[in-house]
Amino acid sequence: MTAAAFDVSSIARTRARGRVRQVSVVGGLSLGVVVVFALSLVVGAAVISLPDVLSTLAGQGSRNTNYVILELRLPRALAALMVGVAFGLSGAVFQNLLRNPLASPDVIGISTGASAAAVLGIVGFGLTGIAISGLALGGALATAMAMYAIAWRNGVSGYRLILVGIGLSALLLSVISYFMTSAQVTNAQDALIWISGSLSDRNWNQVVPLLISLVVLVPVTLVLGRVLGMLGLGDDTARGLGVPVARVRLGLIIAAVALAGVATAATGPVAFVALLAGPIGRSLAKDGSPALLPSALVGALIVLVADFVAQHTPFLPNLPVGVLTGAIGAPYLLWQLARTNSGGQGG
């Protein structure tokens, strides 16, 4: 890419260009998130104008707009935003930490653990609502702990963690399949909707716990994530650079699992956001960095857009958002791959 000129000024120029790119990527993604967020508050069964939305948020709405905005649209949009951030960040951390683009919480079993617990609750005990959320969170945490404990052998190697995760994931998937085939078809279909991830009927009961968790987890993850680039150089090199490798890795794993867990508890494992956000964020940042912040924003954008489309697709009411995240994010990632490839820079 760069010519053979290695004088100082060209390095400075390259760095400056990198910074500009970083700022513009984060800025552009944030703008996109704000626009779609605003759209999902404005558009609905009845369009409420943006000034009215803003005055309602400021506490001066009519009874009608208060209900529609504050009780229906705002919690749903917030849930979409936060779930997207949580999955995007969690996926990016796992993929960077384990140095494998496929190693997102969906693939290595954390979301599967949450789903297995929730499906058991739905088809086994006929539970609904907040009880399912609690079960899902418990399932995610228990799976992660089991994974870490089983993979522990004088320290945890990323490779062994992945393999153990896959094993557990397969086991839990077979549990889910068993419940799905032994249940009534309608119950199983409810469970299918939950496993796909759905944002319909979200209210403050789901949003408030999610908000509190994210206020703690996101800054912690971003701060710990600053050394992810160094961990990527290999454990020994990172240790040589003064990174307390074992502690940082455990901290990051806990944060990433907690992020995936609380998000799954709120909406179900919105499929593929964690898997797709990281690669898309990295390919936008184009600087070889872990790109945690861009990935989080990409996650938020995917879920917000997907939910917006899901709500307004004709003929298919209540399409779970998870059905669309894959349908929207995946072609974008494929297109991105094809495009960067033909530029000769593909991974």
Next chain:
Amino acid sequence: MTAVAEPTSAAAPTGRRPIPARVIGLVVAAAVLVVVAVASVMVGAKEIPVGTVFDAFLNFDPTNNDHLFVRLERMPRTVIGLLAGAALGLAGTIMQALARNPLADPGILGVNAGAALFIVVGINFFSLTALTGYVWFGFIGAALASALVYGVSSLGREGATPIKLALAGAAANAAFVSLTTGVLLTSTDAFEQFRFWQVGSLAGRNWDVVTSVLPFIVVGILIAMFSGGLLNTLTLGDDMAKALGQNVARARVVSGVAVVLLCGAATAAVGPIAFVGLAVPQVARMITGPDNRWLLPYSLLLAPILVVGADVVGRVIARPGEVQVGILTAAIGAPIFIALVRGRKVAQL
């Protein structure tokens, strides 16, 4: 992590040594496979005395229901289990070598999801009900999915590098699963049919299913068994492979064709049995080390042991009903897999 050198990896190319451990291992695996296959014909949800089973072959009586049951139910079922197991194991081994990623398998790289999508479309829009009809839809789906994944990842200068294959596969998988779920949620009937296909099952497979997938799997197995050397050079990395005189693109296409044949036929016949393609090559790698010329024959034998063995267990534990093989391959395979991963130094690719 300093593991003791495995005795198997000490097989030096000097010739005059005792029979290498890897050959003995292969013979043992073949023996176990025979035992499992025989058990699969002998035992089942319906209790048939051993003597009657022998009679079904030696003194076949077309009016005897038990004889017919053995010949028309258990035999094709066992054969389909053997074929599908071998196909999935080999496909997984090839995909892991091609993508140089231990997570690669027909499930994660979207091939099964492509087959599933086409079958759901078949059920929903073409009123497909018979398994022999599933085969063709599944096959087309798997082939298109592989072509898409391979096509996208081979655009550009370097061709289909491992990381591009992995990402394109995961993305395609995501898209197919989303579309499949979308179709399923609009139709309860399609979902009712699909959920039983989707867990992966050998039940009710007759000789028609065997004959419709047999040619594909046999050709796929042949290509696969001869591609060990190609895969070895590919695993060294593109630059090294080129330096060794390997035509990288052609090697990838040849092994890719094998994957399509194997996965498409197996998935169509038995449903997307997860985990076999992923785990069996890992286990084989722990025995043989990274040499694909040994990995392939081991996968060829170990995978059907898992599939047919799981099917036998599934028929016995829930008499008079049965548990689908896809559930048990994971339920039996995963703990073994985890124990192996934990207990030994894992061979990297």
